[in-house]
Amino acid sequence: MEANKEEPKIGVFICRCGFNIGGVIDVSAVAEYAKNLPNVVFAEEDLYTCSSAGLDSIKKQIGKFKLNRVIVASCTPATHESLFQKTCEEAGLNKYLFEMANIREHCSWVHMHLPAEATEKAKDLVRMAVAKASYLEPQKEMELDICPSALVIGGGISGITAAMSLARQGFEVHLVDKEAELGGMLNHLFKLQPTEREASEILREAIIAVKANSNIHLHLSTLVHEVSGFIGDFNVTLQTKNSNQSERIRVGTIIVATGAEEFKPTGMHGYNESLNVVTQLELEQLLRKGELKKPKVVMIQCVGAREKTGRTYCGRICCHVALDNALQLKKLDPNIDVTILFRDIQTPGENEHLYKEAMANCVNFIRYDPNRPPKVAFKADGNPSVTVYDVYLGTEIELESDLLVLSTPLIQHEDGRKLSSVLKVPLGADGFFFEAHPKLRPVDFASEGIYVCGTAHGPKNIVESITQAYATASKASIPMAAKKIKTGAVKASVNQENCVNCNACLVSCVFNAIESSAFGLPRILEANCKGCGVCASECPTGAMQLRHYKDDQIIAAIKALFRSRKRPEPNESFKPVILCFACQWCSYAAADLAGVSRIQYPPNVRILRVPCSGRVDVLHILKAFQSGADGVIITGCLIGDCHYIDGNVKAKERVDVMKKSLQSQGINPKRLEIGFASSSEGQKFAGMMTDFVKEMEKLGPNSSTSKREGEKLVQDTGKA
Amino acid sequence: MYKILAKRELAPHINLFEFSADEVSTKTKPGQFVILRIDEDGERIPLTIADADPGKGTIAVACHEVGKTTTQLGRLKEGDFVLDLLGPLGKPTRIEKFGTVLCVGGGVMVAPLHFQAKAFREAGNNVIGIVGATTSDHLIFLEEMETTCNHLIVATDDGTKGHKGMDFLKDLIKETKIDRVVAEGPIVMMKAVSDLTRQHGIPTMVNLIPIMVDGMGMCGACRVTVDGKTSFACVDGLEFDGHKVDFDELLARLKVYTPQEKLAYVFSEQGERN
Numbered sequence: 004m005e006a007n008k009e010e011p012k013i014g015v016f017i018c019r020c021g022f023n024i025g026g027v028i029d030v031s032a033v034a035e036y037a038k039n040l041p042n043v044v045f046a047e048e049d050l051y052t053c054s055s056a057g058l059d060s061i062k063k064q065i066g067k068f069k070l071n072r073v074i075v076a077s078c079t080p081a082t083h084e085s086l087f088q089k090t091c092e093e094a095g096l097n098k099y100l101f102e103m104a105n106i107r108e109h110c111s112w113v114h115m116h117l118p119a120e121a122t123e124k125a126k127d128l129v130r131m132a133v134a135k136a137s138y139l140e141p142q143k144e145m146e147l148d149i150c151p152s153a154l155v156i157g158g159g160i161s162g163i164t165a166a167m168s169l170a171r172q173g174f175e176v177h178l179v180d181k182e183a184e185l186g187g188m189l190n191h192l193f194k195l196q197p198t199e200r201e202a203s204e205i206l207r208e209a210i211i212a213v214k215a216n217s218n219i220h221l222h223l224s225t226l227v228h229e230v231s232g233f234i235g236d237f238n239v240t241l242q243t244k245n246s247n248q249s250e251r252i253r254v255g256t257i258i259v260a261t262g263a264e265e266f267k268p269t270g271m272h273g274y275n276e277s278l279n280v281v282t283q284l285e286l287e288q289l290l291r292k293g294e295l296k297k298p299k300v301v302m303i304q305c306v307g308a309r310e311k312t313g314r315t316y317c318g319r320i321c322c323h324v325a326l327d328n329a330l331q332l333k334k335l336d337p338n339i340d341v342t343i344l345f346r347d348i349q350t351p352g353e354n355e356h357l358y359k360e361a362m363a364n365c366v367n368f369i370r371y372d373p374n375r376p377p378k379v380a381f382k383a384d385g386n387p388s389v390t391v392y393d394v395y396l397g398t399e400i401e402l403e404s405d406l407l408v409l410s411t412p413l414i415q416h417e418d419g420r421k422l423s424s425v426l427k428v429p430l431g432a433d434g435f436f437f438e439a440h441p442k443l444r445p446v447d448f449a450s451e452g453i454y455v456c457g458t459a460h461g462p463k464n465i466v467e468s469i470t471q472a473y474a475t476a477s478k479a480s481i482p483m484a485a486k487k488i489k490t491g492a493v494k495a496s497v498n499q500e501n502c503v504n505c506n507a508c509l510v511s512c513v514f515n516a517i518e519s520s521a522f523g524l525p526r527i528l529e530a531n532c533k534g535c536g537v538c539a540s541e542c543p544t545g546a547m548q549l550r551h552y553k554d555d556q557i558i559a560a561i562k563a564l565f566r567s568r569k570r571p572e573p574n575e576s577f578k579p580v581i582l583c584f585a586c587q588w589c590s591y592a593a594a595d596l597a598g599v600s601r602i603q604y605p606p607n608v609r610i611l612r613v614p615c616s617g618r619v620d621v622l623h624i625l626k627a628f629q630s631g632a633d634g635v636i637i638t639g640c641l642i643g644d645c646h647y648i649d650g651n652v653k654a655k656e657r658v659d660v661m662k663k664s665l666q667s668q669g670i671n672p673k674r675l676e677i678g679f680a681s682s683s684e685g686q687k688f689a690g691m692m693t694d695f696v697k698e699m700e701k702l703g704p705n706s707s708t709s710k711r712e713g714e715k716l717v718q719d720t721g722k723a
Numbered sequence: 724m725y726k727i728l729a730k731r732e733l734a735p736h737i738n739l740f741e742f743s744a745d746e747v748s749t750k751t752k753p754g755q756f757v758i759l760r761i762d763e764d765g766e767r768i769p770l771t772i773a774d775a776d777p778g779k780g781t782i783a784v785a786c787h788e789v790g791k792t793t794t795q796l797g798r799l800k801e802g803d804f805v806l807d808l809l810g811p812l813g814k815p816t817r818i819e820k821f822g823t824v825l826c827v828g829g830g831v832m833v834a835p836l837h838f839q840a841k842a843f844r845e846a847g848n849n850v851i852g853i854v855g856a857t858t859s860d861h862l863i864f865l866e867e868m869e870t871t872c873n874h875l876i877v878a879t880d881d882g883t884k885g886h887k888g889m890d891f892l893k894d895l896i897k898e899t900k901i902d903r904v905v906a907e908g909p910i911v912m913m914k915a916v917s918d919l920t921r922q923h924g925i926p927t928m929v930n931l932i933p934i935m936v937d938g939m940g941m942c943g944a945c946r947v948t949v950d951g952k953t954s955f956a957c958v959d960g961l962e963f964d965g966h967k968v969d970f971d972e973l974l975a976r977l978k979v980y981t982p983q984e985k986l987a988y989v990f991s992e993q994g995e996r997n
Contacts, residue, residue, distance in 0.1 A: 499858060499881070500735075503789040504830055504909040507978035520880035521889035522829040523909030524857035543790060543981050543988075621982045622989060660982045668990075 011042040011137045014070040015129060016061060018052035018077035020107055025050075027111040029122045033076070036126045040133045044068050053083045058090045065094040072136040076104035076129050079595045080612070097141035099492060099551055104132040108598025109610050113689070120606035127564055127609050134563030138556040142492030147530050149235035150255035151483045154179065156227055156422065159187020160465060161457025161472040162260035163209050168476035170218035174483055177252055178213065179222040179241060181418055185210050187262045188458070193287040195465065196327050196357065222250075226418065230257070230426055233530035234452025234482060256452045256479035259436055260472065261422060263413035263458040266307045266314070272409055273379040279387055280379070280407045283324050290331055297339065297406040300332055301389050303377055304345040308412035316433045318412030319462035322349045325410045326357040326366075333364045342367040342402055344377050344391050370394040379407060413462045427515045428453055429648075435461045440646065446474045449648055450514055450531060454478050493534035493551045493614065495527050501546035508538035508547045513648045535647035536618030540657070545622075552614055558626050564609055565630040579633035579699035581608045583692070584623070586616045588646045589682045590638035596685030604689040605696040608636075615639070616677070617650025621661050628670055634699040637677045638688070644681060651679060671702055724804040728781060733863040734856075736788040737831050738797055739773065744782045744808050751775035751782055753839040754816030754930065754962055758809040758938045759784070759796070765806065766792045766987075769935045771835035771907075771961065772811060782808075785834030785863070791987040812938045813961050816928070818842045822902035823849040825895075826872070827916050829908025830856055832930070833864045836907040840871050843905075849873050851899070853892070855908065859884035892919060901925050906965060910974050917965030927965035931956045933973060934980065948972055 015037040019025030030048045037046035045068045049057040052075050064070060073096060075087050080103045088098035106125040114121040151174055155166040158180030166178045184190070185206075192202035213219055228242040228249060235255045242249045265284045268274045274282075281289070283302075289295045302325050308318040322345075329341045343366060350358045362368070369391055371377055377391040387407040392399050415434035423430045428448045431437035436459050439449040446454050456471035457463060463471070482488050495508070495516065504523025516531035517538060525547065536549035545554055564582060585591040591612055597604065613619055616639030627635045637658060639651035655677055662672035678691040729741040747757065756771045774783040788797040799805070816839045824843045828836035833854050844850045852872035856862045857880045869875050876895070877885030889912075895901075896919065904927040906916045913929040920927040933956050936942040940958035947956050948969035954960065 502857065503787060504857060504911075505789070505977065506909065506911050506974055507981055509911070510974050510978055519909075519911035520857065521878065521915060522855040522857050522880050522912050524880040541978060541981055543984050621986050625986065625989065657982050661986075664983070664986050 009071060011072050012044045012068060012070050013040075013042045013072040013074060013133055013136055014061070014064050014068060015040075015043055015046040015074045015076065015133065016052050016057070017046065017048045017106075017129070018057070018075065019048060019050050020077060020111075021050065024077070024107050024111045027115055027118050027121050028106060028125045029118065032122055033106075033125045033129060037129050037133070040130055042072075042137050043133055045070065052077050053086060058086070061087070061090050062094040065091065065096055071096065072100050072102070072139060074102050074104060074129070074132045074136055076106045076125065076132065078107040079105050079109070079591075079598070081592065081595060099142040100136070100139050102132045102136045102139060104128040105595075105610070108595040110606075112598035112601055113604055114606040115601065115603060117606050124606050124609065130563045130567070131560040131609065131611065135556050135560040138553070138559050139551070142550055144492045145490045145529055146487050147235045147490060149482045149486055149488060150237075150253055151175065151486065152177065152254045153256045153258060153479050153483065154227075154237070154239055154252070154254040155258045155260060157187065157260035157262055157457070157459065158182070158185040158221075158223070159260060159262045159457065159468075160189050160206070160209065161262065161459070161468045162187070162258070163213055164469050164472035165258045165260055165456060165476045165479075166219055167209070167212060167216065168473055169480060170216045172476075172480055172484075174218065174480065176219045177222060177239075177241075177254060178219055179225050179227060181224065181226055181244065183224045185213060185221075185223070189465075191284055191288060193290045194327075194331065196323070197353065227422060227425055233450075233528055235488065235530065237452065255483050256454070257426065258475045258479055259422065259426070259428070259448075259453065259455045259459050260457045260475075261416075261419050261459040263419070263435070263462070264416040266411040266414045268307050268409050268411050271306055272303060272377070272407065273381060273387055274409060277381055277385055277387060279385060279405060280409065283321065283328060283408055283410050286328055286406075286408050290328065290335075295332070295335060295406075299340045299404045300329075300342070300406045300408060301387070301402050301404040302329065302341070302343045302408040302410060303371075303389070304343065304348075304410045305373070306409040306411045309346065309373070314412060314414065314433070316412065316461070317349065318410065319349075320464050321410035321412060323354040323357050323464070325408070326350065326354070326361045328408070329361050329366045330357065330364060333366065337364070340367070342369060342404075344369050344371050344389070346371065346373055369400065413458050419459060426450075426453060428455075433461065435459065439648075440644070446471055446478060449533075452479075452482065490530060491534060493549065494529050494532040495534075495536070495538050495547060495549055497525050497527065498546045498548065499524060501544045503544055503546070505543060507541045507543060511537050511541040511653070513537075533647060535615040535650050536613070537615065537647065537650050537653055540618055540620040540653075549614065549618060552618055554620065554622065557611070557613070557623055560611055561623060561627050562630050564611075565627075565632060568631055577700060577704055579607050579696060579704070580631070581634040581636060581692075581696060581699060582627045582632050583608050583610045584613050584616065584619045584635070584637045585610050586639045586646075586651070587612050587614050589640035589644060590616070590678075590680050590688065592682035593638075593680040593684045593688035596682065597689040598685075600685050602685055602689040604692040607696045607699070608692045615645070615647050615650035616654035617645075617647060619654055619657070621657055621664070624661050624675060628665070628668075628674070628705060631705065632674075633702070633705045634674045634676070634695060636675075636691070636695050638691070639677070639679050641679045641681050670705060673698060673702060674705060724806060725808045727799055727801055727803050727805070730799070730801050733785060733831075733834070734861045736797065737785060737861070737863060739783055739785045739834060740796070740799075741781050741783045742805070742808055743780060745780035747808060747810050748775045748780050748782050749777040751811040752815030753818065753842045754835075755811035755813050756932070756938075756961060757782070757784065757811060758807075758935070759805055760807045761792065761795055761799075761805050763806060765795075767809075767936070767938070768792050769812075769932055769938060769957075771832065771930065771932065772838065773834035774838050783834075785831050787831035790984045791991040794988065795991065809938065813957060814959070816842070816905070816930075816962050818846050820847045823851065823900060825851045825853065825901045825904045827853045827892075827904065827906040827908065827912070828855065828864075828868075829912040830861060831863065832907040833862075833868065835930070836905070837864050837867050837871060839905055839907070840868065844871055844873070851895075851901070852876070853878060855879065855889070855912065857881065889915060892916070896920065896923050896925065904928070904965075906930070910970055910977070913965060913968075914970035917968070917970075921966045928962045929965035929968060930961045931963055931968065931973065932961060933976060
């Protein structure tokens with residue numbers, strides 16, 4: 004409010020949405036009700052607020068009543084929030100002074116047969132929005148200049164592809180590789196399927212193109228030593244491997260294409276004990292040299308992959324690599340006897356033909372049981388003999404061979420691990436680089452402006468690596484072509500007065516958006532801040548806040564919800580009032596979907612939108628109970644799907660802590676719950692709400708006044 | 724019961740308390756700490772001793788109000804009592820004649836650092852002091868440090884007084900031969916100082932106060948990783964080799980109880996208002 008010192012003058016526009024809202028909710032009654040709310044100077048109902056007449060009315064009333072806050076109670080913000088914000092801006096009102104109340108998806112559509120209750124709920128939702136609006140502040144959005152050059156780390160086929168794609172679009176590219184020559188893994192491969200072309204041939208053409216392109220600066224035998232900054236303005240220090248010379252460059256975007264290495268199965272199946280035991284990659288070297296004269300070859304699949312712990316993942320390309328190499332051996336000499344010992348042959352899509360061809364060419368297949376893995380012994384002549392329990396025959400078979408080939412997965416290499424800490428981007432449990440979202444942002448990192456492609460991200464074949472490389476080039480070109488990006492204004496901000504320099508905010512931020520000054524004052528890198536608000540909830544003193552979702556704004560809405568709550572008459576049945584915090588992503592969308600699908604759930608639930616479940620502070624929960632909530636439920640994206648990496652995990656941890664504290668306050672911990680739903684789980688969302696309401700009905704009203712019990716709580720939590 | 728003989732506001736929400744604590748004062752050496760408990764239901768909080776006067780039988784501690792107990796302590800006045808003052812605990816700072824000693828202090832911890840600086844000076848060292856804070860209002864003990872140190876430098880994060888930030892330290896280290904650095908303040912500050920001095924091979928000691936419970940090496944709450952090994956700050960510290968401390972782990976461990984601390988504060992403040 005400080006930035007906008009004048010008294011709030013709030014205008015409320017309530018949409019009938021034709022029959023969609025008006026058919027259930029008494030919209031006129033809600034409009035009348037809104038007129039009497041604090042700071043409201045104007046309220047009206049519209050047939051369709053989103054129509055041009057509706058929008059004109061908003062603009063007209065802003066002018067006429069000098070409105071400095073506008074609320075539209077209508078559909079989900081996902082549909083028209085930006086339209087209404089734009090309308091406000093056209094009338095000279097900062098778009099951050101606009102607020103929505105969702106009375107369609109979250110109300111009329113989910114309580115179709117309960118018009119009285121739905122009308123009461125709509126009044127509550129409007130009252131909450133009005134209360135929050137009084138505390139809204141105008142915000143300024145930031146514009147960042149984007150340096151139109153990219154750093155591509157890794158000069159394998161992925162890195163080459165990404166670099167070429169960007170260079171052809173006219174961007175300057177710095178292509179860095181730790182080796183003295185470009186090409187990466189392809190340097191070690193033999194013939195590529197399905198074209199049978201030599202890998203070296205494809206590579207030669209690609210490398211010539213890279214070297215001929217004047218937009219590409221090659222940095223070979225070079226490592227990325229240090230990176231600071233953010234999208235549009237990364238400062239990178241490169242270090243030459245041998246001479247230790249360093250060079251500083253400035254880039255706008257970064258693509259990680261550092262590839263992977265083949266797992267060397269030391270100590271497994273006699274590897275390292277005999278030259279006659281090799282990996283698939285080593286076999287390809289032998290094939291390339293054309294020196295192979297081995298009449299009996301045995302291959303073992305899934306060596307060091309799909310393990311119970313550690314490398315639990317499937318190597319993904321080993322099956323078709325083995326089939327391809329088996330066929331190459333057969334082509335060399337059809338009399339070579341090739342046997343593949345497998346757990347499951349996995350050849351999706353086009354690769355299936357390799358399997359058929361291998362069978363047609365008399366490659367032998369024996370299925371082994373991972374609990375009884377093949378055993379290798381060496382004969383006097385040094386040749387490996389493999390004993391395997393054949394699952395189908397139910398008996399042990401001894402196979403003589405003069406070459407044993409082990410199919411091992413790709414793994415992250417040491418340089419990749421180091422790069423992860425240099426770039427401050429995460430690695431997954433499998434050791435590979437970890438994308439921001441498995442479905443929605445598959446080649447992005449959570450940190451803006453950094454992307455990943457190829458086997459750095461996990462085992463992939465060449466086609467997939469190239470496809471991903473194009474994807475990263477495309478993603479990186481968006482901000483570089485735009486030259487500027489606008490970042491939203493929902494960012495963290497710190498109040499120096501209250502900061503106690505504990506740096507809990509810095510530790511909790513997964514986007515590297517908070518740095519510390521020399522003596523502990525947090526500094527927010529707005530370009531990196533994604534607006535989740537986790538830092539604000541982790542701050543012990545409230546010094547850290549999230550703009551547009553500040554504590555006072557959230558708490559105003561919470562208090563307003565319970566302000567006019569009537570205590571039930573003695574003969575009236577108990578109707579619990581439940582506050583649901585919903586993250587603005589999956590769980591809010593799930594609630595919307597429940598509405599769109601007309602899945603009915605009890606009208607006791609009031610949904611308050613927060614950016615992330617991780618923004619919900621213990622204080623907000625406490626405030627809700629103290630104001631009279633019978634239950635509080637927090638909803639977030641599914642674990643692993645959080646749009647801010649792990650905000651929902653932090654929310655869960657906080658709920659666990661809070662439950663203990665509630666107990667000591669005489670509030671049943673069952674009154675607090677947390678649930679997770681994907682945006683497609685409208686049914687699940689409605690189910691969670693139904694179950695929670697039933698549970699609260701069983702518990703009865705929250706009669707705790709929850710005061711004066713602080714001391715007791717401290718004892719309890721102090722020991723926690 | 725320990726009586727507050729004097730209370731002085733050093734900065735907003737930062738107070739210096741002088742306690743009558745006869746026996747503690749006779750044994751206290753710079754770098755040691757006490758565990759204080761206000762009343763029977765109170766939380767035990769570790770505070771590094773900022774001064775001791777065996778003649779008067781007093782010790783001094785500085786306290787920044789950051790949560791429930793520190794705020795309660797901040798409300799106490801001269802003549803009030805606290806229930807216990809356990810100490811001195813921990814190992815004293817290694818005080819010797821090193822040559823030139825650089826004492827870097829940040830925020831409230833400048834007060835206990837001053838106690839060490841005084842001892843370094845008395846041991847015949849050339850003492851350079853750095854007093855830092857986020858902003859000029861939070862600078863404390865400027866006069867005391869001015870008197871104690873041979874040379875004093877002031878810095879703030881926002882540049883409202885003295886140098887802005889700590890970039891000046893790079894030049895200082897290059898231009899001046901420094902034999903030992905002692906840093907006491909926010910963890911990020913101690914980390915930054917240690918990172919800088921490591922490159923120049925200057926021995927650097929930092930003073931760590933993690934979350935503590937018993938303060939006598941029994942519970943393990945205050946464990947810190949130093950040189951890859953677990954140490955207990957309460958009995959092995961507070962002073963550690965800054966070049967070997969895992970500061971990131973320490974930062975992460977310190978915030979583990981934030982929700983509980985926040986709730987405790989709110990409940991306690993409600994009790995205060997009602």
